[in-house]
Amino acid sequence: TRTHLNKELIHFPEGVNSRTEAIQHRIENADVKRKISKDQVRAIRIMLSGTHEDMKEIEESGNLDNWCTDNIDWLKQTYGEKNLVSAILHMDEKTPHIHATVVPIVTGERRKVKDSKKQEISFGKKEYKKKSKDTSRLCADDVMARNKLKEYQNSYAEWMKPYGLDRGIDGSKAKHTETYEYYRNIFLQTETIKEEIGSLQQEKEQERQAVKLLQQKEAQEQLRLSALQEQADKKQSELKENQKLVQEAKTEVKMLGVEKSLKKTAKNISDGIGSLMGNRKAKKLEAENNELRQEIETLQEEKEAVSKQAKKDIAEKDRSILEKDSTSNILRSKLDKLFDCIPALKEYDFILRVCETIQLPYHIAKQAFSGKDAFYTGKLFSPEHGQHFEADNAKITIDKSPKDNTPFLAIEGKEYSGWFREQKQKFFEYLGIKVNQPRNGQRQRR
Secondary structure: OOHHHOEEOOOOOOOOOOHHHHHHHHHHOOOEOOOOOOOOOOOEEEEEOOOHHHHHHHHHOOOHHHHHHHHHHHHHHHHOOOOEEEEEEEOOOOOOEEEEEEOOEEOOOOHHHHHHHHHHHHHOOOOOOOOOOOOEEEOHHHHOOHHHHHHHHHHHHHHHHHHOOOOOOOOOOOOOOOHHHHHHHHHHHHHHHHHHHHHHHHHHHHHHHHHHHHHHHHHHHHHHHHHHHHHHHHHHHHHHHHHHHHHHHHHHHHHHOOHHHHHHHHHHHHHHHHHHHOOHHHHHHHHHHHHHHHHHHHHHHHHHHHHHHHHHHHHHHHHHHHHHHHHHHHHHHHHHHHHHHOOHHHHHHHHHHHHHHOOOOHHHHHHHHOOOOEEEEEEEEEOOOOEEEEEEEEEEEEEEOOOOOOEEEEEOOEEHHHHHHHHHHHHHHHOOOOOOOOOOOOOOOO
């Protein structure tokens, strides 16, 4: 992770430890008279950056700190110094950029009041005494008015001219991606990230299994070498015992001291010594011992080679696992940020889990998410009815609710649960069972 490279550009007030606390601190100290509703916008997030090429050029030329300073000055001048509660330079991603948080505290008359005044004057209506224009208000609508957004773009472009950053084309006829389509595309990206994470996890597990096999192989070689060493030690002990017997025989011959006795027993002793010296068992043991020594030396060399290669392979596998862990963590962090910054993605994630619940194949669901025509023939499971229903070339789409534009899974143009109920109704009709239709949009009881 490269999070440690990020830099806080605004210091929180004393006793404030987070951006959320800083937002609340600003509101509480702004002397806002009007009651703030639960769904009122309390903060506006602003992202300031340029193209990847332009920002890298600013960074490499050593002007990034000056760029940050000018951005902070522009934010304070544009939205009010006290309203700027947080600004973070992000260096943990591909392109340097600033995430700023502004609390929309404004003073003066509301836009709606100004508009209504113009109408009253035109109709000759009586003008009543209004509240002080210096009263502080929390009003994102005033800050994000269409005419002001254009002013922000123009003024920011002027501040950024020294860094070679140009404003977008004013009044461009370029068509922007619809919000619904944008969220859908982003969600498809998150699914791709999930697939990448899954693949990395599988590869990492394979690497770990390979490491285990290498460690087992090294242990087996060590056991084999130990067994041979024990066998060689045993043979060596037997050989020493025979050499000891030969030495004792030689000593006994020297101690006889009498030539006569020597002559009489010369033949027997000579035969005995010859027998001991030329003992086949001793020679055999010595030969076997030599073979074992050679085998041990060979095995030792092989073991060292295997151990060296195993350690090298294990180190390589460990490095590969660490790289995969790092990549996986980066992807997970990116995924978390996407879900955190775009709440609508949770709705698409819910739809995907619905697809899994009703047992719709993933490739069909993915095709529907991509906006292409998707058709499915097969069984689908209804969690409401606890049974499967047959789909015959049913069209699967991701549609939008006409009420609030929230996405939902549709089968043959109907919300998926409604399609299941329709199939249940047809099933009852096929059996000749009459079922009362649900009234007022209520679900029928069985």
